[in-house]
């Protein structure tokens with residue numbers, strides 16, 4: 001069946017779910033491999049993940065969503081369809097989603113947001129962030145590829161991102177929602193801790209071992 005014929009993504013039974021979401025090529029699959037240690041497919045070009053990848057750990061489902069928004073080399077209609085399917089997935093599964101990890105690119109996030117703003121359009125990352133919030137899904141923003149940012153600029157970049165998400169700087173006041181990471185370098189400890197905290201908050205610390 002072609003993607004155009006899908007009315008929703010496959011449904012996998014689970015009590016609780018953590019979903020990884022973000023634009024194409026931000027490093028979701030690399031991050032998942034770091035966090036759950038599976039051989040998650042990592043793409044050489046954007047747009048490789050066009051269906052969710054699901055990983056089941058007892059009562060917990062961990063889902064790697066396809067890229068949200070523009071995908072280089074992917075037909076426009078298909079991109080649109082994928083976006084609709086992702087939106088529907090969140091609407092259908094919101095009650096069981098303990099947390100969504102919205103992965104963004106440290107270097108390009110603010111620039112892309114400002115470019116869209118300048119055109120009078122709602123930036124796609126902010127649209128996604130607001131949509132998840134409206135569904136009452138707790139969101140952790142994982143700011144990935146921090147290794148591309150000079151040390152002296154890190155706080156400034158993170159403050160800029162916090163501001164655009166609607167959090168007053170300094171970003172360090174929002175460390176329960178903003179996690180700077182470098183998935184490629186394996187520097188994901190803060191995010192790992194936040195995910196474990198989320199599972200403890202629903203009284204399922206046993207599920208936290210999935211992120212060990």
Ligand SMILES: Nc1nc2c(ncn2[C@@H]2O[C@H](COP(=O)(O)OP(=O)(O)OP(=O)(O)O)[C@@H](O)[C@H]2O)c(=O)[nH]1
Pocket residue numbers: 023024025026027028029030031041042043044045046047048049065066067144145146147148181182183184185
């Ligand atoms: N510099 C740097 N590059 C990274 C990091 N994490 C991922 N990458 C690179 O970013 C590219 C995309 O990584 P993926 O993990 O395939 O990204 P994705 O978001 O799953 O991509 P889609 O399948 O298109 O949704 C790859 O070339 C990775 O090596 C990071 O922390 N730092």
